[in-house]
Amino acid sequence: MTPRHWAVLLALLAAAAIGALGLRAGTAGSDAARRFFRHPTAAFAVGVLLFFVLIAVCAPLVAPYDPSAQLEIVQLQNRPPSWMHPLGTDLYSRDLLSRLVFGARVSLAVGTLAMLVAVSLGAVVGLLAGYFHRWMDGVLMRLVDVGLAVPRIFLLLIAVSLWSQLPLAILVLTIGLTGWFATSRLVRAEVLSRRELAYVDAARALGAPPARVILRHVLPNAVAPLIVSAALGIGSVMLLEASLSFLGIGVAPPTPSWGNMIADGKEQIATAPWTTLSPGLAIVLVVMALNAVGDALRDALDPRREAT
């Protein structure tokens, strides 16, 4: 860890803080932003997320070492935090800060991508079920009932037990494909509450084709709950990814993800707790921030709801 790395780290921290505060100041005029930032933790949460996203993007600049390099297997095994290794080193003498920084890339990317798969699938299913009612609704919602009946982790365990170690892309896809059930119910409920309203009827009466009615009149109303469920969804996917990696069936080593960093450290929890604590804290911090942002977004996007 050279002064240059420290400088980059501090610069990113400052950039995140300025970004969050600037966002609050820059949007002070809008009602939605005012409701958003009325949450005491919202600005802080935005800052935390910005910081981790910046770190993930600028990983090579922040990380002092190669995240997979075994620096000095005897001397640098399980070293506690120091100036050279601010978060210490792990059993394989790898620098934990470098792993954490590159792990941010993997963890955030898996979370975001799998959430995108889940939310878009959930939106499509919810829109179809809600708009076309009748048999399509019946079939799709029964499918959702079945999906919700199997705890997700067991579904993933089956998948992994059959396919062995999943490549990262398949892992993302699998997590996404098992995560859309709740979203589709949410969207369906929103669509059902709107489809009987006058303006949707009017559009239909004027002969607009279903696709147009859905995209122009129904979907925009479902956007707010979708955004909220996306924010909360990233957090839950990150927890799931960490859980799978912890069980040894998630992101394949030596690729660093926060989950398999905890898995790597769990055997040394008594002798080298820092190997487990720092990636865990990173997850907690990011997921807390995502949940806080999700809460604040819910209030910001739904004026009917009072802040609670």
Added chain:
Amino acid sequence: MKEPLLRVRDLKTYFVTERGRGTARAVDGVSFDLYPGETLGIVGESGCGKTVTSLSILRLIPEPPGHIRPGSFIEFEGRNLLTLSPPELRAVRGNRIAMIFQEPMTSLNPVFTVGDQIAEAAIVHQRLSRRAARARALEMLRLVGIPDPEARLDDYPHQLSGGICQRVMIAMALVCHPQVLIADEPTTALDVTIQAQILELLERLQAELGMAIMLITHDLGIVAGSADRVVVMYAGQVVETAPTPELFTRAQHPYTEGLMASVPRLDRPPAARLHSIPGNVPAATDWPSGCRFHPRCPYAWDKCRAEEPPLLETGGAGHTARCWLVAEPQRRMRRS
């Protein structure tokens, strides 16, 4: 003259609005008296502060964001309700002063039976046994004219119609024989025929039980039929007070005139358009300077914009109006 039962003086109830929007002065210096056994109508458009006034009397304003300013004074049975301790206040609420609300369906707890909800106040205030309280609840249901009261005792609110729910609310409010009943728009949510029945019921109960009623409504028609005296509110203030016949024959405030002109009447040809007051009630965060009614007043002149009128004696017995026209009646010109 009888002593007033309830004396409201300079009541100010303000609400802190969201950051940067200032303070809403929903009720801003309201004073009036309520005499034993009378029905006092409080009228005004929505947003004029009449509901907040009624909630303030029992201190039912949610705090925050609302608060009643120091200096306000509500005297009842020799005490200031605004400085009572919580136990003292609870002994007044539902016992000496009771209240019924606009939405009878949502004002009853959905998970308890009607009988339990009526009996509750009797158990709390009069320490009746459950059995005695149930008997009292049955008696009350009979009193408010609910058919087949025994069967209704174990019904839940969702099984009853709006009119029956309001009768239940009245039964619940009167179970401890309060001195004062505050009725906040008790018939607004109901059908017209049910409205009349509820008002008749209130009148009959008042004759039987002798309580004073504060009837809050936006409907002058209801006031004309039920109230002995009327307080007209506008923009968080009392703008006119008078006995009902006096008010309907000699209204002084242009706002009162406007309200009356907007009531459909049988003694005018139906062709005449219903008159309504131009504009809206201004925002409570930003009352107009001078007379708060001047932006909507057809008679307003410079003085109205600059100087706020006090409540002026009009000469009629117990008739006051907050309008400079009382002092300068020559300015009242006919307008087409």
Added chain:
Amino acid sequence: MTAWLVRRCAAAIAIVFAVVTLTFLLIHLAPGTPFVPSDERVLDPAVVDGLRRQFGLDRPLGVQYVRYVVALLHGDPGYSFSLRRPIGEVLATTVPNTLLLSGAALAIDFLLGAAIGLYQAARARHRADVVLGNATLFLYSVPTFWLGLVLVLVFGQHLAWFPVGGDRNPVLYPSLSLLGRLGDRAWHLALPALTLGLVGAGGTARFQRAALLEVAGQDFIRTARAKGLHERRIWLVHTLRNALLPLITLFGLALPFLLTGAVLIETVFSWPGMGKLAADAIFTRDYPVVTAAALLASVMVVLGSLVADVLYSVADPRIRLGKGGARA
């Protein structure tokens, strides 16, 4: 009501049946055959054929499906390759442990969560609410297994108040009295149940607080206040009674959460339950075990939501007595 119950039970059975079909298809549509994994392990083809015949995998898919379903109906979820025991036997020893852990966690989850939510709602926006709000957000966001590791580190390693794993003392247990045995089991149960319960309590408290505040803003609460009721009675009787209804729904949703958590927590604490069994079976690619565990978990989830629905309909007079019951 009875008709509704019958319909609801039929739906539950249908869902379980669908899950069975789904898992069957998943297994049989997977690339390769169960004995020739897609990785580098190579088995003698003759051995593979023998195994295939032994487990009936050489039959047509339809026949296999019928056999599978019939076997399940007889309570036989198959045979574990790696443990060389019938899975039914294995589950019989592990499931009670999982139920014990989940049950204890469920109790902590709802008792603690509901209490915190109630306390927060009654003091909404005061300092205590903000502090507890951040604490519950933390619990809601923490990876269960990581919290388990941290609790092991603090209470197991450093303070040594609790054992770091297992469900009983392996050496002393047989020699303990009945009371001693119970104490030993409880002592071993404490940390894993607390971990799982705390994480759940975070979500429950957040949910309960929101539900209570929603109810607290209703007209009938103002009515209760106007009646002169004590604040305590308003919260504990009028508000809580209404806010318990959504909590029943949450109760139905808690089971998937608890069973997911059990997989991780049982692994962290070496708790000999169904979750650890399934997680361990991954590494021997013992898919019948994983499938059986997943099926059982699904049955529990479906049962849980059935129970929640029935409880809800009993607790809410608007459902119990029918919505269209206006008589007057």
